[in-house]
Amino acid sequence: xxxxxxxxxxxxxxxxxxxxxxxxxxxxxxxxxxxxxxxxxxxxxxxxxxxxxxxxxxxxxxxxxxxxxxxxxxxxxxxxxxxxxxxxxxxxxxxxxxxxxxxxxxxxxxxxxxxxxxxxxxxxxxxxxxxxxxxxxxxxxxxxxxxxxxxxxxxxxxxxxxxxxxxxxxxxxxxxxxxxxxxxxxxxxxxxxxxxxxxxxxxxxxxxxxxxxxxxxxxxxxxxxxxxxxxxxxxxxxxxxxxxxxxxxxxxxxxxxxxxxxxxxxxxxxxxxxxxxxxxxxxxxxxxxxxxxxxxxxxxxxxxxxxxxxxxxxxxxxxxxxxxxxxxxxxxxxxxxxxxxxxxxxxxxxxxxxxxxxxxxxxxxxxxxxxxxxxxxxxxxxxxxxxxxxxxxxxxxxxxxxxxxxxxxx
Amino acid sequence: xxxxxxxxxxxxxxxxxxxxxxxxxxxxxxxxxxxxxxxxxxxxxxxxxxxxxxxxxxxxxxxxxxxxxxxxxxxxxxxxxxxxxxxxxxxxxxxxxxxxxxxxxxxxxxxxxxxxxxxxxxxxxxxxxxxxxxxxxxxxxxxxxxxxxxxxxxxxxxxxxxxxxxxxxxxxxxxxxxxxxxxxxxxxxxxxxxxxxxxxxxxxxxxxxxxxxxxxxxxxxxxxxxxxxxxxxxxxxxxxxxxxxxxxxxxxxxxxxxxxxxxxxxxxxxxxxxxxxxxxxxxxxxxxxxxxxxxxxxxxxxxxxxxxxxxxxxx
Numbered sequence: 001x002x003x004x005x006x007x008x009x010x011x012x013x014x015x016x017x018x019x020x021x022x023x024x025x026x027x028x029x030x031x032x033x034x035x036x037x038x039x040x041x042x043x044x045x046x047x048x049x050x051x052x053x054x055x056x057x058x059x060x061x062x063x064x065x066x067x068x069x070x071x072x073x074x075x076x077x078x079x080x081x082x083x084x085x086x087x088x089x090x091x092x093x094x095x096x097x098x099x100x101x102x103x104x105x106x107x108x109x110x111x112x113x114x115x116x117x118x119x120x121x122x123x124x125x126x127x128x129x130x131x132x133x134x135x136x137x138x139x140x141x142x143x144x145x146x147x148x149x150x151x152x153x154x155x156x157x158x159x160x161x162x163x164x165x166x167x168x169x170x171x172x173x174x175x176x177x178x179x180x181x182x183x184x185x186x187x188x189x190x191x192x193x194x195x196x197x198x199x200x201x202x203x204x205x206x207x208x209x210x211x212x213x214x215x216x217x218x219x220x221x222x223x224x225x226x227x228x229x230x231x232x233x234x235x236x237x238x239x240x241x242x243x244x245x246x247x248x249x250x251x252x253x254x255x256x257x258x259x260x261x262x263x264x265x266x267x268x269x270x271x272x273x274x275x276x277x278x279x280x281x282x283x284x285x286x287x288x289x290x291x292x293x294x295x296x297x298x299x300x301x302x303x304x305x306x307x308x309x310x311x312x313x314x315x316x317x318x319x320x321x322x323x324x325x326x327x328x329x330x331x332x333x334x335x336x337x338x339x340x341x342x343x344x345x346x347x348x349x350x351x352x353x354x355x356x357x358x359x360x361x362x363x364x365x366x367x368x369x370x371x372x373x374x375x376x377x378x379x380x381x382x383x384x385x386x387x388x389x390x391x392x393x394x395x396x397x398x399x400x401x402x403x404x405x406x407x408x409x410x
Numbered sequence: 411x412x413x414x415x416x417x418x419x420x421x422x423x424x425x426x427x428x429x430x431x432x433x434x435x436x437x438x439x440x441x442x443x444x445x446x447x448x449x450x451x452x453x454x455x456x457x458x459x460x461x462x463x464x465x466x467x468x469x470x471x472x473x474x475x476x477x478x479x480x481x482x483x484x485x486x487x488x489x490x491x492x493x494x495x496x497x498x499x500x501x502x503x504x505x506x507x508x509x510x511x512x513x514x515x516x517x518x519x520x521x522x523x524x525x526x527x528x529x530x531x532x533x534x535x536x537x538x539x540x541x542x543x544x545x546x547x548x549x550x551x552x553x554x555x556x557x558x559x560x561x562x563x564x565x566x567x568x569x570x571x572x573x574x575x576x577x578x579x580x581x582x583x584x585x586x587x588x589x590x591x592x593x594x595x596x597x598x599x600x601x602x603x604x605x606x607x608x609x610x611x612x613x614x615x616x617x618x619x620x621x622x623x624x625x626x627x628x629x630x631x632x633x634x635x636x637x638x639x640x641x642x643x644x645x646x647x648x649x650x651x652x653x654x655x656x657x658x659x660x661x662x663x664x665x666x667x668x669x670x671x672x673x674x675x676x677x678x679x680x681x682x683x684x685x686x687x688x689x690x691x692x693x694x695x696x697x698x699x700x701x702x703x704x705x706x707x708x709x710x711x712x713x714x715x716x717x718x719x720x721x722x723x724x725x
Contacts, residue, residue: 035627038525177698207666208701213622213631214425217666220417221697223546237527237623249417250539250547264527 024065025330027052027126028087028095030080030107033072037099037210039263040236044098044128044313045070046304051317061321064330075099075210077106084110088123093332096316098129098148099236100209101180105132105139112141115410122332122410126320128313131258132179133187133401136358140405143332145339145359147312147319151180151233151258152401154281155187157365157394158256161279162229163195168254170202172227174218176238177206184233184258202227210238215245222251229254240264243278247271255279260370261309261388266381269370276371276389284311284348285368285388286379293348297379307381314347315361319354333410352396358405365399367392413544418667419660424552426659427559431614432632433639433651434566435607441646442583442603444501445493448508451633452515453608457481457615458624459519462530470533478612485608489601512629520626527625555617562610563652570648579603583646638708644721653719658704665700 029048032041045068052066060066069092071083080103087095097107104127111125125144127135131151135144149157162168173188175181185204192199202225205218212218219242222230230253234242239259246253247268260269260280269278286297286307293311300308308314319342324330327338340356352363368388373380380387436450460480464473488511496503531537532551539547570576582589582599590596622628639658643650672692696703711718 034520034525038625038627039527042524042526206698211631211701213628214421216421217418217663220414220421220546221667223417223544224411224414237625240527241623248547248549248552250542250545267529 023063024067025061025094026067026069026087026090026092028069028071028084028090028092030071030073030083030087030095030097030103031099032075033070035074035210037075037236040099041072043263043306043309046306047300047308047310047313048096048317050300050304051314055317055321061324062328062330066317073097073103075103077103080107081110084123088114088121093122093330094124094126094320096126096128098127098310100178101130101132101135101183102178104130104135105179108135108139108141108144111143115143122336124332124336126316128310128316130180132183134179134183136360137404140358140403140407142336142359142407142409145336145354145361147316147361149283149363149365149399150360150401151183152187153362153399154258154365155184155191156401157392157399158231158279158281158367159188159191159195160394160398161367161392162192162256168196168199168229170200170225170227170229172203172205172222172225172230172253173201174203174205174207174222174230174232174234174242176209176234178209181206181209181233184231188231207238210236212238212241215242216249218242219245219249219251222246222253223249227253229256231256233258235259235262237264240268243268243272247273253277257281261285261307261381263309264382266370266384266386270382270384270386274371275386276369278370279367279391280370280388281365281367282311283315283346283363283365284308285366285390286381287368287373287377287388288348288366288390289376290347290349294378296347301379307379311347312361315344315352315363318347319344350396355403357407358403359407360403362396362400364396365394366390367394413546414667416543417546418663420548420552422660422663423656424556424659425663426656427556427563428614428618429635429639429659430652430655431559431562432611433636433643433655434563434648435610436636437640437643437646437648437651439604439607440640442579443493443504443600445504445508446637447607448505448633449488449511449515450508450607450611451629451636452512453481453485453611454615454618454632455519455626455629456484456515457612458530458619458628459523459528459615460612461616461619462523462528462624465530465533470535474613474616477616478609481612481615482605482609486601486605488608489604493604494597494600512633516626516629523626525626527623528619530619530624532620551621555621558613558617562613566648635704638704641718642704642708642711644718647718647720650718650720658707661703661707662700665703666697668696671695 029045031044032038048068052068056065069087069090071087073080073083084095084107107125111123115122127146129148131148133150133152136146173185175185239262255278257280260278297308323335323338323342327334339354343351343353346352346363350364352361354361369391370388371386373387377387432454436447439447457477460477461473464477492507493504496507536551536554538550540550540553541548578594582596586596639654640651643654671694
């Protein structure tokens with residue numbers, strides 16, 4: 001009898017512990033925390049941790065606390081699969097990743113296979129930044145949800161803006177040599193060709209992803225081509241170093257970018273002295289004028305000491321909570337079903353929705369330029385004194401593209 | 411076109427001189443101790459990070475002197491307490507020591523300074539365009555980098571070829587026992603050479619940090635190309651390393667500038683054949699393969715002239 005009591009005394013707390021561990025919702029954050037993409041990955045991690053803290057302070061999701069598991073994938077697809085398995089082994093039913101569409105494609109495939117082989121232990125993959133269109137087209141999966149606008153949506157909006165700028169005559173394309181960079185390049189060629197047949201594409205460059213330390217040779221080439229505008233999907237150090245080299249050489253062109261606001265980008269733009277000549281396309285930005293978003297920005301900056309670079313991460317986490325509450329369950333299959341066709345009021349104002357056909361989230365898109373701040377624009381970037389200024393807003397219905405996805409449902 | 415050629419030449423020479431600053435130390439250490447120092451690029455990284463930190467505390471110019479001295483001191487300590495002890499176990503042990511050291515330094519650096527790129531700025535004094543050719547500005551800082559590299563090259567050459575110190579070092583390279591019998595402390599010569607080699611790498615780090623990128627993977631990204639340079643130039647040969655650095659720098663820069671592909675040279679493939687691996691290879695431009703060009707050169711030189719450009723040994 002005494003032995004039994006002893007055994008219970010020893011085992012009971014362990015059971016209790018196991019139960020409470022099961023209670024937390026673990027989200028595997030799989031992104032670069034070392035190497036060339038580290039600055040971007042660390043910023044993302046801090047954002048998700050902030051959002052988890054915010055949700056936990058309000059009681060979590062259906063009473064479950066949220067925990068973010070940081071996993072370093074070194075921007076490498078192979079390493080990402082190892083990290084995804086690690087997340088699953090640690091009890092995560094949700095993983096989130098954003099940097100690198102090559103990584104995203106590998107993860108999407110991995111999650112789909114894992115869920116087919118392990119019924120009852122499904123894992124959902126929330127993609128907050130990998131924008132290769134193929135992820136929601138030919139490669140689409142029921143287990144993958146994307147909150148960022150895909151690269152063709154962004155290019156559609158960007159070229160709609162560019163077609164009304166008569167000063168654009170010669171365009172140079174420079175992109176990273178992998179799936180995303182190649183899709184930016186082909187979309188730009190296709191859409192610019194259709195909307196502005198008079199525009200000449202004077203250069204089309206692909207360079208290795210996160211490997212180039214000095215872009216001077218590329219800048220010399222852009223200069224020699226006589227381009228007046230550059231379109232680039234470069235992110236992370238590939239953008240910052242590109243602009244740094246442009247500043248050194250004194251290259252004066254307009255830059256149409258996807259990710260100019262990433263870590264190091266604003267500092268480099270300030271060095272070039274190009275006032276409101278660098279444009280970026282995002283689903284939100286600090287000086288958007290929306291009071292809720294600006295209050296969030298202020299609180300976020302005060303705590304994390306970074307500007308909010310992923311408004312879509314805010315949408316992702318809050319929509320996750322809404323979907324779980326709608327399904328009244330944290331079971332991934334039920335959450336996935338609840339997310340389909342769900343409408344959601346996004347951080348920067350306006351309504352978006354998660355399309356059932358391909359699990360792409362559609363939302364208002366903004367084009368903003370970087371330069372001296374106006375009176376009603378309180379937020380600068382990286383202590384440069386310059387910040388983002390609204391150039392154009394594209395509402396949800398105008399920021400939609402069709403899909404070829406044939407979704408396989410469980 | 412002329413504009414592109416001139417700018418690319420300048421950029422190529424500059425990158426080449428930076429490579430030389432790094433490879434000079436590596437090749438001298440190799441010729442003396444027969445050890446390929448895998449941690450050499452790590453000393454370069456240490457130089458950049460020390461440079462960044464000291465710049466913050468005491469300004470760029472004192473950092474330019476102090477940081478290489480610090481790195482040199484670390485290099486000497488590594489030789490004295492690491493390499494000298496493992497020497498008796500043969501070259502493999504020495505190689506492994508430097509190999510492990512490279513990993514250790516990378517981890518320590520990312521522990522102290524984090525993994526993100528640092529905001530290491532060009533000093534205000536040199537932050538202006540030195541001259542403008544074909545409407546392209548050439549930054550004064552890059553001219554400064556070029557000048558430092560040239561000064562180091564000339565100084566090294568004079569010390570090694572024209573002074574008594576150089577005489578002893580050169581003798582110790584080939585006949586360490588004889589030099590020892592003549593009353594020189596060969597161990598101390600080795601230590602000094604290792605220290606100077608590391609300090610040169612550190613100096614390269616301090617001046618390259620603001621121009622390129624200062625972060626914890628900078629050693630790993632530059633390491634492989636250094637070995638290409640010294641093998642290409644001939645292991646242990648200083649003039650060889652000089653020529654190889656310039657060749658690699660120019661080749662890499664010009665490769666980026668060239669848009670030629672097999673398709674542009676011989677016309678596109680028959681479109682009825684459809685897309686295949688062959689069409690990919692046919693359409694790839696020289697610019698796209700620029701980063702692997704130095705390694706292709708390495709393979710060619712190893713086949714045609716295994717001792718390298720100016721190397722003397724067959725092995």
